[in-house]
Amino acid sequence: MNSFTAIFFTSRMNTAIHSSVQSFINYLKFEKRYSEHTIRSYHDDLAQFFNWLEMQYGKSPLKDISYVFIRSWLAELKEKDQTSKTINRKISSLKSFFKYQVRTGALENTPMTKVISPKNSKRLPSFVQTGQAKELIQSLENTENWKELNTKMLITLFYNSGMRLSELVNLKESQVDFGKKQIKVLGKGNKERIIPVSPETIDSIKNYIQLKRKEFDLEESCLLVTEKGKKLYSKYAYLLVNNFLKGSKELKTLGKKSPHVLRHSFATHLANNGADLNAIKELLGHSSLAATQIYTHNTIEKLKDIYKKAHPKA
Numbered sequence: 001m002n003s004f005t006a007i008f009f010t011s012r013m014n015t016a017i018h019s020s021v022q023s024f025i026n027y028l029k030f031e032k033r034y035s036e037h038t039i040r041s042y043h044d045d046l047a048q049f050f051n052w053l054e055m056q057y058g059k060s061p062l063k064d065i066s067y068v069f070i071r072s073w074l075a076e077l078k079e080k081d082q083t084s085k086t087i088n089r090k091i092s093s094l095k096s097f098f099k100y101q102v103r104t105g106a107l108e109n110t111p112m113t114k115v116i117s118p119k120n121s122k123r124l125p126s127f128v129q130t131g132q133a134k135e136l137i138q139s140l141e142n143t144e145n146w147k148e149l150n151t152k153m154l155i156t157l158f159y160n161s162g163m164r165l166s167e168l169v170n171l172k173e174s175q176v177d178f179g180k181k182q183i184k185v186l187g188k189g190n191k192e193r194i195i196p197v198s199p200e201t202i203d204s205i206k207n208y209i210q211l212k213r214k215e216f217d218l219e220e221s222c223l224l225v226t227e228k229g230k231k232l233y234s235k236y237a238y239l240l241v242n243n244f245l246k247g248s249k250e251l252k253t254l255g256k257k258s259p260h261v262l263r264h265s266f267a268t269h270l271a272n273n274g275a276d277l278n279a280i281k282e283l284l285g286h287s288s289l290a291a292t293q294i295y296t297h298n299t300i301e302k303l304k305d306i307y308k309k310a311h312p313k314a
Helices: 003-010 015-031 036-057 067-079 084-103 130-138 146-161 165-169 199-215 234-246 259-272 277-284 294-310
Strands: 182-186 192-196
Touching: 015 036, 015 084, 036 067, 036 084, 067 084, 130 146, 130 259, 146 165, 146 199, 146 234, 146 259, 165 234, 165 259, 192 277, 234 259, 259 277, 259 294, 277 294
Parallel strands: none
Antiparallel strands: 182 192
16 A cells, blocks of 8 residues: 555545545556656645545535535635645646546536636745855865765755756766766656756766765665765755755845755846746746746846946936
């Protein structure tokens, strides 16, 4: 029994609903080949909704679930101060679930047609300034132990490649092309993309691999390992980056201090230096240009600042 199945059996969800949800989760896992993190998000959203539904209305078959039930749940989430972004993600999970039920013939229609998504507030992503990013990497030059070495590699790779956390921890040595100075990344939906990196980054990776082979007798081909020689995992990587950014005096005013901030910094610095938006989209592995367009806001803010400083009538 996998972890998703186990969690559903401990809930109050009735057997028919459980079977429908588990079938959908298997579809995401084996056909769509979504990442474990994405599947977990779908799973948790659906578990939350169906457990709430049962507590409020008792055991209801799928065909009896109407948009009224869903709107009531969403209204309750809003009362609990859930953000528009969180609510929209839950709506997206339910839309995908009910669409799958119609596709498989379990339902004739989806109850989601009358559910309207709230507008997301356009909050600009936090990012590290160019000078600060250079100082961060330089401060990690003299590493004394594996935690510091891993921190250096994580900061370097996140900022120089814009990779997602899940992509970086699963990176294999074979995905790095030292000759062409590029990295082949396996992104969402198993989509491959090529990210060019600097000669300095390539040298850092080479040095890391040499130290790793001296220290550990490894059979696995993963690039990054813990101080025990085990494959790096997401929580370990997140905490290393988070603790390092929190400890930086230069970044006290920075809001979030997660690995994603470095991904945002990568994209923002490219946009601010005139990179084509479609090129940034490809480097980040976004499926649509809409997700990438947020970085144009930072570019506009920079242009406004230049205008105010340089134009005599500003």
